[in-house]
Amino acid sequence: xxxxxxxxxxxxxxxGTKISTAIADSTGHIIEKTTLATGAKDGEFHVMNRMxxxxxxxxxxxxxxxxxxxxxxxxxxxxxxxDRGAIITTPNLPFRNYSITEPLVQRFGVPAFLDNDGxxxxxxxxxxxxxxGCQNLIYLTVSTGVGGGxxxxxxxxxxxxxxxxxxxxxxxxxxxxHRCNCGNYGxxxxxxxxxxxxxxxxxxxxxxxxxxxxxxxxxxxxxIYEAYKEGDPLARExxxxxxxxxxxxxxxxILTFDPDVIAIGGGVxxxxxxxxxxxxxxxxxxxxEFMVDRVRIxxxxxxxxxxxxxxxxLALVRSQExxxxxxxxxx
Amino acid sequence: xxxxxxxxxxxxxxxGTKISTAIADSTGHIIEKTTLATGAKDGEFHVMNRMxxxxxxxxxxxxxxxxxxxxxxxxxxxxxxxDRGAIITTPNLPFRNYSITEPLVQRFGVPAFLDNDGxxxxxxxxxxxxxxGCQNLIYLTVSTGVGGGxxxxxxxxxxxxxxxxxxxxxxxxxxxxHRCNCGNYGxxxxxxxxxxxxxxxxxxxxxxxxxxxxxxxxxxxxxIYEAYKEGDPLARExxxxxxxxxxxxxxxxILTFDPDVIAIGGGVxxxxxxxxxxxxxxxxxxxxEFMVDRVRIxxxxxxxxxxxxxxxxLALVRSQExxxxxxxxxx
Numbered sequence: 001x002x003x004x005x006x007x008x009x010x011x012x013x014x015x016g017t018k019i020s021t022a023i024a025d026s027t028g029h030i031i032e033k034t035t036l037a038t039g040a041k042d043g044e045f046h047v048m049n050r051m052x053x054x055x056x057x058x059x060x061x062x063x064x065x066x067x068x069x070x071x072x073x074x075x076x077x078x079x080x081x082x083d084r085g086a087i088i089t090t091p092n093l094p095f096r097n098y099s100i101t102e103p104l105v106q107r108f109g110v111p112a113f114l115d116n117d118g119x120x121x122x123x124x125x126x127x128x129x130x131x132x133g134c135q136n137l138i139y140l141t142v143s144t145g146v147g148g149g150x151x152x153x154x155x156x157x158x159x160x161x162x163x164x165x166x167x168x169x170x171x172x173x174x175x176x177x178h179r180c181n182c183g184n185y186g187x188x189x190x191x192x193x194x195x196x197x198x199x200x201x202x203x204x205x206x207x208x209x210x211x212x213x214x215x216x217x218x219x220x221x222x223x224i225y226e227a228y229k230e231g232d233p234l235a236r237e238x239x240x241x242x243x244x245x246x247x248x249x250x251x252x253x254i255l256t257f258d259p260d261v262i263a264i265g266g267g268v269x270x271x272x273x274x275x276x277x278x279x280x281x282x283x284x285x286x287x288x289e290f291m292v293d294r295v296r297i298x299x300x301x302x303x304x305x306x307x308x309x310x311x312x313x314l315a316l317v318r319s320q321e322x323x324x325x326x327x328x329x330x331x
Numbered sequence: 332x333x334x335x336x337x338x339x340x341x342x343x344x345x346x347g348t349k350i351s352t353a354i355a356d357s358t359g360h361i362i363e364k365t366t367l368a369t370g371a372k373d374g375e376f377h378v379m380n381r382m383x384x385x386x387x388x389x390x391x392x393x394x395x396x397x398x399x400x401x402x403x404x405x406x407x408x409x410x411x412x413x414d415r416g417a418i419i420t421t422p423n424l425p426f427r428n429y430s431i432t433e434p435l436v437q438r439f440g441v442p443a444f445l446d447n448d449g450x451x452x453x454x455x456x457x458x459x460x461x462x463x464g465c466q467n468l469i470y471l472t473v474s475t476g477v478g479g480g481x482x483x484x485x486x487x488x489x490x491x492x493x494x495x496x497x498x499x500x501x502x503x504x505x506x507x508x509h510r511c512n513c514g515n516y517g518x519x520x521x522x523x524x525x526x527x528x529x530x531x532x533x534x535x536x537x538x539x540x541x542x543x544x545x546x547x548x549x550x551x552x553x554x555i556y557e558a559y560k561e562g563d564p565l566a567r568e569x570x571x572x573x574x575x576x577x578x579x580x581x582x583x584x585i586l587t588f589d590p591d592v593i594a595i596g597g598g599v600x601x602x603x604x605x606x607x608x609x610x611x612x613x614x615x616x617x618x619x620e621f622m623v624d625r626v627r628i629x630x631x632x633x634x635x636x637x638x639x640x641x642x643x644x645l646a647l648v649r650s651q652e653x654x655x656x657x658x659x660x661x662x
Binding site: 079135136153155157161162163165167169170171172175182184251253256257258259286287290291 | 515
C-alpha cells in the first residue's frame, strides 16, 4: 500500500506560545483544527505530549481513521536538523537537540517531517497562496523578527543544514548604528522589523522629538502607521526609511534568486499598499529594473493559518516525494 | 540509441575577446582544445561561424566521430534566455536576441545548451573542482566585474530567467559614494572588483595621497597587492576595505543559501591566503559563526580552463538529464 491511497495530512505549527494543529485534505482544505498553549516552561516532555494530544484531538474531531493519514508535518523555529527531525535549540522552546518527529512516528505509525517555520511558510505559499504553479518563490515574514523561506526550481529549498533564508540577518548597511539581537549592525531585522520600528520611535521620543506618537506608552507598528496616515513627520521618516531598506533586501533577493514571486507576510506587512509601493520603488532603484519588473512582489496569499497551512503543505510535499521514490524504477 | 552510449561532450566558452572550445570525456578530461579570436566587431554571423569552426577543429584534431558526442555546452555572458539558447544582449558581443544553440544543433545534429558564464562556472566547480559531491555550492568570480552561479540541492540553479546569482550588483552599503556601471551605489562590484580597486588607487593618487603606487601609470590589482606586501598604507587600506566588504557579501550568501562551499575565482582572488583569511574573518563578524564555520570558503579548484570546463560540465549535466528523462517510466 502506497501513500497515494491516503487522502489526508496533519500539520502542526509549533510556536513559543501555542501549538496549532489541523487535519486537511490534499487540497489544503482544513477539516478540523485545534490550538493548545505550548506551556514551554513545563519542559520538552510535556510540550511533546501536548503536540501528540493535539493530533489525537483533530483525528477524533474529524472522525477520520489514522489509516487515511499520509504524513504529519511540523513547522518550528530553528535552528534545527530537518534530516533528523530535531530542534537543535531555540529561544522560546525547551527542546535541546531533541527529535520532534520520532515520538510522532512511534505514537501514530505515520511518516513525520520537521522544517523551520520560514521554509514551511514558503511551501504553504507555493502550494496554496501566491506561488501556485510557479518555479521560484521567496517568502518573507516581517514581524517582531524577519525570516524567510524559498521554493526553488519547483522544490522546497532548505540549504545544507535547514538554515537557508536567514534573511533577517543579511547585512544591508554595515555603517548603521542599529544593532540586531544577533550582534550584527544594520541587518534586515535591525532596520525593518516591528521591533526596529518601535525602537526608532522610542529613541526619537526619548530625544525629545516632537511627535503625536509621544502620547502612547508603548509604540508598535500599529501606532506608527496610524500616525503616518495622519501626517506625523517622525512616523513618516521611520516607515519610509525602513521600507527603503526592505526594498534593498528585496532587490538583493531578486538579484540572487531571480524568482517569480516574493510574497511578504507577518504583522508589519499588513500595512499593505503604501508599504508594497515603497518597497517596489526601492527595489527598482537597487537592482536591474528588467529583473524587478517581472517579479510579483505581493502580500502573502495566506492571511490566516499561515503556520499550520505551511505544516500541512510540508506533509503533502514530503509524503508525495516519498511516494514517488517508492514507485520509482529500481536501479 | 540513448545518450548513455555517447562518451564525449564539447564545451564552448564564448567571451568578448576569445572563443575557447574543447572536447572532453565524461570525467572532464580535455582531449583537444582550440582558441580563436571572437572578432566581435565582425557581427553575429561571423562570430557564430567561428564558434562552428572551433567545434569542427576540435573534432578533427581529436579524431573522434561526431556520433560519439552527447552534447555541446556553451557558456556566455548574460543576460540570456537559456530555454531558447539565446543571448538577449551583452556589452562585448554582437548578438541581439540571437539563438546560439540553433545553428549548432543544425550543423552538428547534437543537443546544444547555453547558460551564462557564472552558472556554467558553478557547474564546473561542482563537477570537477571544490564542490565534488556536495549539495549546495556558490561560485563567485571576482575579476574586472563580479559574478556568480550556484548549484542547489544537487542541481544547477538558474532562477526563473537564467539571471540568478547577479552577485555583483547586490547592495552592500547604500550610503557608499562608490557607483557601479549599473548605476547602483555601494554594490559588490563597486566595492570589491578589480575595477573598484584600481579606481580607489587612482582617486587617492589624484588627491595627492603619498603611496608607492604613484610611480605606476596604470594601477591594477597586481600593483596594489605588491605594494600591500611591501607595507604601503594606501594599498593596505584599499585591500582590507574591499576584503571586509567581500566578507559581508559572503556572509549574506551563507545566510541566504546555507551552502557547503563558496568557491571564489577570478583574477582578484589569485591574491590567495591573505584575501581568504580576511574574507572569512569578515564573514564570521557578519553572520552566525556556527553557519560560517561549516562552510568551505575556498579558491576555485579550476585554476585554468574554468570557462571551457564549465561549458563541458553544462553539456554533461544537461545531456544526462535528457537521458534520464528518456529512460524514465512513461505515465
